[in-house]
Amino acid sequence: MKAKYFSIDDNDMAKVLNNFNISEPKNKDFGDLSTNVSMVLAPVLRENPLVIARTIKEDIISNWDEVDSITIEKPGFINFNFKDSFIREELKKIITEKECFGFNKSGQGTRIQLEYVSSNPTGSLHIGHGRWGVLGDSLANIYSANGYNVFREYYVNDYGAQIKNFANCVKCLYLRHFNIEIPYPEDGYPEASVSIVVGKIIDKHDDKFILHGNENNIVDAAALEEEAVKLMVSHIMDTLSSIGVVFDRWFYEKDLYKDSNFEKVIGKLRDKNVIYEKDGALWFKSSEFGDDKDRVVVRSDGNPTYFASDILYLINKIERGFGTLIYILGADHHGYVKRLKAVGKALGIDEGRIAVVIGQLVRIIKSGKVLKMSRRKGKVYTLRDLILEVGKDSVRYFFCMNSFDTPMDFDIDLAKKRSNQNPVYYVQYTHARIESIIRKIKSSTDTDIDNFNLDEINISEMEFKTKTERDLAKAMIMYPDVIYNSCKNNSPYFVTQYLYKLASEFHYFYNHYRIITKNKVNLNRLALLLLIKIVLKNALKMLNISAPEKM
């Protein structure tokens, strides 16, 4: 049998390594961990999986110090339990690592840039932007926790046709305020939303942008545009920061065109022979690199397209030395993925360095009905409205609750409920309850909780007197895995799911066992409680959701 291990050729070995797993079984009764390795080996070794399982059990797993009670089940699963001593060793890490418990170094300091939201500064953020913002921010936290060197960036489109259009709308409404009528742009933005910006400009600057005594040129359009963009960006910044979404850099599109950078890049692309002229426009040969068709870089009127900026920005990111670039885009932008990757390929950038996360769209549900958005009339339920209505914690939790692949419905009524129907409260209540117990210990027992030093707890002597306590301990030591996996899968919702599970186990524990009985504290359980508090806080911090002392 042993000889057979060595007779596996590389091909089969790869297959085995790819397919075998060791994980928590769906059904807890099977044990703490389970592996399918013998079933994966069976076809390769041409041996009954049960026989292989027995060999592995005897020769390998039984030698592991961490493991207790190994069993073999039907098709060939090997199930085993952790020794309590192993769980205790893992628990010690919570005390030594504290707020860093759960972190790992798998990212090896790779510099990684995340770009998200990047909404045009021509209007308020909508609900979807909130989802990308929260997703991006949480993901950034998770990557950091996995040892990456993370940089968060918002790309401001302050260049091109859309911004000109916006500027014209602003100009028109601004002049109208001073009784100068010019026609409102036909494809202009809704007046209702533009007028908010214009109102602010007038409050701040009054008629500063009016050029007096000049018949042909009545307004300083460039300065007005600059001010309008500035106000919009700061409005967006305020909204996002109110839910904890902050950036290391706000990157302005205009900067890409400084110092004739554009001409230089076009020159480079020409040298690489990936660009050509047709119908008076300049085209990029994206179809040669996996896109459906070639794309225009410079229009026949001489203006660069948005795609041109994409190219410049991509090159800029690479030149700044980021190892991996993550783009978080809404589903309405998925068409860009192919051309973006095409540019990467054309420039010889390793494919794995450009990752695109496509998030599906969000609908608002209010009183059981889909809230209809009428952009034209400017009657939009904005992100700011949502934040004001349900609050930061609910916004963050709800946006992290689902896989981003799922189009999501945001149920406003649910998010506002202060009851067990609302998962945010359920999770936060756990923390508040722990704090409450601590207060109680302080006020009505002789245990000196203020000087109760976790470092002094002798975890090695901790006992798991009930299955509940052991399960709680086990749930806690699984937390680092959650952080690792949620990074690997770009899925912050693993953390929300974990939080809910941990909260649920805690509430069960709380309802069935007492920490304080007749003014005496059960120190074993108190220790467990304080450990949960740390893990809970860490997980909440990963999603930037508050851990309240009281509720």
Add this chain to the structure above:
RNA sequence: GUCCCUGUAGCUCAGGUGGAUAGAGCACAGGAUUCCUAAUCCUGGUGUCGGCAGUUCGAGUCUGCCCAGGGACACCA
């Protein structure tokens, strides 16, 4: 027409690399508090995993085709 996403319990959704009896929450019904916050806990689940084929020891998971819903397909951004 082409491309992307989705289809799992009444509703909202998990089901990370195929694995054991497909799971949570909500809703609904009943129960629990002399005692640390009842914003809690306990009990109650027969589902054509959208459909049909295929791959294999094994498919909700992989492949193909079909059906349904959402989104994207500009010298707009």
